[in-house]
Amino acid sequence: MTTNVQRLLESAQNKKILGAYLLVCSRPDVTERLTNDFLMRLFCSNGGCGKCTSCRKVTEGHVDILRICAPKVAELRETLAYVAEKPYEGVYKAVVISAADDMTPAAANSLLKTLEEPPTGVVFILEVRSVFGVLPTVASRCAIVIIAPEPNARQAIAKALNADAAQAAILADLSGGYLDEARRIKADTVFLSRRDDVLSQTHKLLYAKGMAISAFADLLENSKDSIKELLCVMQTYLRDVLIYQKTRNVWLVVNQDRLSDIRKAADDFTSGTISNMIKVILETEKWFFVAVNFRLTVEKMLFCMLEEKYRWKKS
Ligand SMILES: [Zn+2]
Structure with a gap:
């Protein structure tokens, strides 16, 4: 502090x-x-x-x-x-x-x-x-x-919060580098387990054949209060895939705990697919600021992401 x-x-x-x-x-x-x-x-x-x-x-x-x-x-x-x-x-x-x-x-x-x-x-x-x-x-x-972010957020957070390198990278990203915010997130086990579930579902969305999106939609609907943060988590994950695809540098990956999934997706999908999926999420974000039918908005987002997947999938 x-x-x-x-x-x-x-x-x-x-x-x-x-x-x-x-x-x-x-x-x-x-x-x-x-x-x-x-x-x-x-x-x-x-x-x-x-x-x-x-x-x-x-x-x-x-x-x-x-x-x-x-x-x-x-x-x-x-x-x-x-x-x-x-x-x-x-x-x-x-x-x-x-x-x-x-x-x-x-x-x-x-x-x-x-x-x-x-x-x-x-x-x-x-x-x-x-x-x-x-x-x-x-x-x-x-x-x-x-109120300023830590200049070397990953190191500062690792040291102050006694976190390992992978955890510090995740907390630095979620907190925007603000130490108090990182401390709060680290203690928020509900949010962290939702983050885990959202990442697993995102990976599934990329890989499962004929995936029913209802489980993913249920998860997001049950996490309404942190929807903005969870959409960010999805974006960061997809951004990680793009960054790894371009650089092959593991240290630039934020979601260090998902490294093997991210590497695999970087090999299996085109950058077009991944960046279009990010665009879908960005587009959806705007809708949560106005009164919308939450379930419909979430489902539409997941359908559009699936559409991107089939449009561009490498054969
Ligand atoms: Zn009081």
Whole structure:
């Protein structure tokens, strides 16, 4: 954990918070988890236990936490009225602004005075991808916390999490190189076993003759909450096949635990088949952002992948 992240969490735990923080990270999901960790420590009387009602409310909805995304001026006017009122439950009130780098200059300017002197007990958390995404006048009023990936992610993760080289390669990829994220994934046995199943099913999709896709579709349907991550796992696996096909360098392969499957697929399929399958997954990803019939979308993806397989299969 980098020291500025540590300092941020300690400030919440010791209830010695500042009025405004600017959290900078290229991965919004990583930022969101850090924000929740901060808020749990602030609102919980047990140091952010993760189990009590206050902690649960942080993720499920808390009357004293307002979450807004790239707000416009009108929305911010309501926000300022909200923070002017006393907290309903305890002594703190928080406003979380995600995608704050997408605020218009007018919206950002309307915040300046409040960021400078927030009412007692009120904390603003602005989440951005880059520190250059917000006006300097905004950044200068916040404590800036930069959440950075490890420069040599595989080695750093292997060392910090006591992982072997193969496991470190997988964790480095899944976490985007963020150590805390890698730690969280390593402990998430449910996700890791789903990853295993998804990789086995992907391999099966490549090799089984007349495969019924229902088992694969069932697996994805039962893993709805981590569908985005699992589609990434499928993509990385297929990307590994392409990379190995082109380079024959095993160290460039992410899914080190599937090396022999990946080598075999690199020999048996054309790069056209594999890259078209990746395109199908990328195309499908977009659909999960809008309301869709989950099962149908998943089945369509698997059918399209099968279609690619038969279209290009080496004889
Ligand atoms: Zn708690």
